[in-house]
Every structure is written in C-alpha cells, then in structure tokens.
Amino acid sequence: MPGYRYNGQVTQALLEDLAAVVSNNDWRPALEGTSAKLKRAAKHICKAVQLILRAANASPTYATIPQIVWESTSEMQVERQRIAALPAGDQLFGKGGAIESLSERQRRTVIDPGKVAPDFLKAMLVYAERCTREADRIEGILKVRNRRYDRLGPQLNLIRDVQGFTGKPHDDAVARLLADAYQIAGGAKQFSPEAVRKLRKRHLSS
Numbered sequence: 001m002p003g004y005r006y007n008g009q010v011t012q013a014l015l016e017d018l019a020a021v022v023s024n025n026d027w028r029p030a031l032e033g034t035s036a037k038l039k040r041a042a043k044h045i046c047k048a049v050q051l052i053l054r055a056a057n058a059s060p061t062y063a064t065i066p067q068i069v070w071e072s073t074s075e076m077q078v079e080r081q082r083i084a085a086l087p088a089g090d091q092l093f094g095k096g097g098a099i100e101s102l103s104e105r106q107r108r109t110v111i112d113p114g115k116v117a118p119d120f121l122k123a124m125l126v127y128a129e130r131c132t133r134e135a136d137r138i139e140g141i142l143k144v145r146n147r148r149y150d151r152l153g154p155q156l157n158l159i160r161d162v163q164g165f166t167g168k169p170h171d172d173a174v175a176r177l178l179a180d181a182y183q184i185a186g187g188a189k190q191f192s193p194e195a196v197r198k199l200r201k202r203h204l205s206s
Helices: 012-022 028-057 076-085 098-107 118-144 147-166 171-184 191-205
Strands: none
Touching: 012 098, 028 118, 076 098, 147 171, 171 191
C-alpha cells in the first residue's frame, strides 16, 4: 500500500473495500440468487398444497379397490384383527363388525381428509407468503442501489464523509486515496483533484 496517510492513519480495511469496488466486484448476484430461490420455494410450496388438495378432492373410495386386492393389504389385516377382538355375536352383524365395516369402507375415500392435516397446509401457505415477502424485501434493497451507483457510491461516500468530518473537501487527499485503492486492486487509474471536484459537483451538490 502506498505510504500516504490521511489524518494520521488510513485503515487497510477501507482501502480493501474501495479496491473491491474499483475491481468491479458485484455484490448483486448473491442477493439476486437468494431472492430467486425464496420465490421459487414459495411457488413450489403453493403448488404442493394445490396438488394435495386436488388429490384429496378427487380421491376415489375404497369401493374402487377390488376385494381380492383389498384382502391382501396390511389395512385389511388390521381390520381383521379388530373384528376378531369383538364379541362373537358382533363380529358379523354387530357394531363395527364385518358388514358395517364393509359398508363404511366402500363410502370412505382412500385419502383420509383428517390425515391430510388442513391446519398444516394453511401453515405451509403462510410460510410461502413469508418467503415471498422476504424475497420482496431483498429485491427492495437491490432496487435502491443501481449498478452505476455501486461503481461510484463508495467514491461519493468517501468524498462526502471527508468533507463532513473535516469541514473541508480535501480533494487532493481523496484523489490520492482513490488512486491507492486502484493500485491495491491491481489497476493504475489516477484521480486528480479536479476529477474529484467534478464528482462532487455532479452527484453531491444540493
């Protein structure tokens, strides 16, 4: 780093920040990618909820399943065990017996609406909305700062802050500091006091 020292000390961190800017390092892609992923996630969550609801609404009844197939399912095994545990007089015609179970099963949809967990689906939609709002917040940050300002912004901030803290523009000092930043970034761009004054007049004049 050049040996120039302003007001006693110029921190390496400040010059590195300026160097990143003059090297055209763009901070946007990371934020744009994050926002896009949040919006994609929200879209997929909403689509998943819609698919679940469509599946539930269009669910066939157990009457659709051939009896020979049903007899081989684990659900039927559980039903047999439950019926076998009933008093002997109830196993066929009694409450919960084979006849009642068959009639109830034929009316019942394959998807149990209670097991689809409507409250959980609502929570998923709320979460999707939060993802969308967070993505919008990040996009709001991106809209505030355009790419041209990213290139000039730190330079303008330095010009403004030097004058604000010292009460004087110190264009010579600012010009040398910006040149130092370019040198750290591997460049050789020079700044003149006149160029700094033009920046101030064009972008910072009230």
